[in-house]
Amino acid sequence: MNLSPPPYRPKNSFTRWLDDRLPVIRLLHDVIGGGYLVPRNLNWLWNFGVLAGIALTIQIVTGLALAMHYVASSSEAFNSIEGIMRYVGFGWLIRYGHMAGASLFFAALYIHMFRGVYYGSYKAPREMIWLIGVLLFMLAMATAFLGYTLVWGQMSYWAAQVITGLFSVVPFVGEKIRIWILGGFSPNAATVNRFFVLHFTLPFVILAVVGLHVWALHRKGSGNPTGIEVQKPEEVVPMHPYYVVKDAVAVCVFLLIFCSLVFFYPNAFSDPDNYIPANPFSTPAHIKPEWYFWPFYAVLRSFTVNFMGIPAKVWGVLGMGLSVIVWGLLPWLDNSPVRSGRYRPLFRCFFLFFLADMLLLGFCGKQPAEEPWIRLGQWASLYYFAFFLVILPILPLFEKTKAVPFSIDEAENKRTDA
């Protein structure tokens, strides 16, 4: 059902004049103001999109400040960051803010994405929102990787070496591509420079793509925990003030966590090895990426033997790539007519297992490349792919779903009665 929102009405002569020439207030009204109607039964999991946006804002603001002092050169980068920590006024705060912000950005994204899986948010008519979301996730990963290399510590250097090494699997021209990306045979002065430029640029690209994400969202409207589409005007409330205020509460809690990290555990997620300047002639005994890449890193390491005539290395890279891309296929892999996990008991079991599996994968990715972690990671990867490619597609064939209520109102009343 398409509920037409109350149109924007300029209140005084100035806003009328402005609206006629540059309708920015109208735009804000339509996008986040009283003009956007939102189901009134959203739970707290619907706050994480906005939280991701807040984290992105923190990254851009702290990032701009850091860029005022950072020197993108292989000989100076590490020292310039130590200088920011020690000599630049509030430099420590800004840098720790950027570090904590990156972790919280990914934390918010992961919750946002798992929310989508549980409630079937990706199903028609919201596939485009989802696809743009997956693109955002990939852009965020690229940006985080590039940013991490800028420190030019040991982990930075070897991350640059290993991640660009992924491109060497491309047949025939792989090694050429790797050298082209690095601007040398191994990470070098040219690499820091170009990675800085890209790391600076990508967040603004992300910002623009977030615009598309929200645009697509506003065409079809927000989903809700019941997965039932809005049918009556009583089922929606205007974004402002209702959800603006609710989001504000979430932002307060989010900032509380952010400040706790910055002030009390600034290095909770960082690797001590990255406080050692880059050394191209010594690889740390145990290299591992930042926590938000661990699950995918575990998938990469799970392929240890050649099979089907394809080398293990190629499998690893393909597997890792696919483990990200499958998220984008979800709208077509899951054909259940029932959207929300609330009414799919069997799906709910597999989903919880998937959640646990993702944590297990992350744990394996963190460990050194030794048994039993490799074997464990292989089983976890197997379930990961099985969930997407086997379980979700065949589940609707035999799953007995619960009766789905006719309307949001009915569903929510039942819940409060029970």
Place this chain on the structure above:
Amino acid sequence: MPSSEKSLPKDMDRRDFLNVAAVGLTGIGVCGAAVPFIAQMNPSKDVAEQEKTEVDISSVQPGQTVKVVWRGQPVFIRNLTEQEITEANAVAMSDLRDPETLEQRTKAGKNNWLVTMALCTHLGCIPQGGNAGEPKGEYGGYICSCHGSAFDTAGRIRRGPAPTNLTVPPYRFISPSVISIG
């Protein structure tokens, strides 16, 4: 006028042709203009120029490995012991992922000098086993702790995700005790 009506489709064809030609040429122009912007990312001349590295190997004892730098990348020069050579030669070709003999990977008459890139052929970490006291892995050569590739005493891949043997860079002996890499 009937004649002009008849000539209309012809006219349209000409317009279509002009359209396609204009858009096509613009496309070619854009592609051409993109070339320098893509090419600038390649290694600059000072980086790309393949310098040579000369190494005096007279002080490298049997069983010892030294790491030297060539083109900004580390290279292992390993003086194999008799036992390591025997071990390498005892391996059946069918056991190898990337079958090569020690003979093929070293210079004639100098089978004890194993010169390889010190970069794992998986994703480019420096394997352990080159410095004294480092683990050499279960095949006695090198072990890469990044994702667990193990190499034997001829630097050949035996276990883990690396697809090929440690790369042998171009090099030659310019005297019995000096090699030139590059």
